[in-house]
């Protein structure tokens with residue numbers, strides 16, 4: 218099998234994107250219509266009230282759901298084609314690791330599935346980065362939920378995907394580790410300027426990790442705020458956090474601090 222190069226970060230364009238679910242004769246409008254461009258190599262945080270359609274938007278971009286209307290292009294390709302070519306990686310809220318493999322084998326498997334050469338050094342570097350150096354030979358059942366989530370993040374990053382979709386990736390991670398990951402992971406996932414879409418319930422995390430913050434309305438997700446992120450500008454964070462909170466409104470349920 219041919220080995221694939223690590224993919225270049227793509228631009229993601231959504232045009233007239235809509236998603237409606239049908240539940241026992243009832244229509245649930247989850248997303249849109251949305252016209253939205255995610256520039257190549259930038260990290261965009263998506264925040265909004267619970268159930269507003271953020272995960273559905275990520276699943277549409279990953280080709281895991283079909284739009285009810287509109288189109289998504291990733292570079293010049295469809296989400297399905299990019300997923301098939303291992304051009305994107307998706308970290309879900311619930312880390313799904315293969316239970317019969319160790320942490321190291323789970324992370325290494327991602328390289329194999331993406332038809333990339335084995336790279337023990339990179340696998341071990343990522344395992345260490347997420348704080349699992351001493352658990353590389355451990356199987357998922359013997360890890361805590363947060364540790365499993367960290368292993369899944371390492372698995373996601375190992376292939377250096379052009380497009381990274383992160384759905385509450387730090388949800389089950391303890392506060393100390395989360396702070397460390399927040400400090401270190403952006404450097405890693407942006408070492409090649411990955412296009413990153415990050416769903417988070419933490420306004421502070423959104424402001425700190427991203428180049429852009431999009432605030433969504435209650436379902437169906439529409440954009441109610443579009444701000445420059447403050448990843449490179451710590452001085453701008455307090456004002457940005459206030460602006461995001463104000464765009465969300467008081468009853469959003471989104472955490473004001475991480």
Ligand SMILES: Nc1ncnc2c1ncn2[C@@H]1O[C@H](COP(=O)(O)OP(=O)(O)OP(=O)(O)O)[C@@H](O)[C@H]1O
Pocket residue numbers: 238239240245246247265266267268269270271272273274436
């Ligand atoms: N497969 C599905 N079938 C039917 N309805 C669905 C499906 N997936 C999502 N929904 C509905 O679509 C809406 C948006 O859900 P989604 O998970 O995208 O929201 P979210 O903003 O990610 O929420 P949270 O922040 O709580 O994770 C919700 O009303 C949800 O019940």
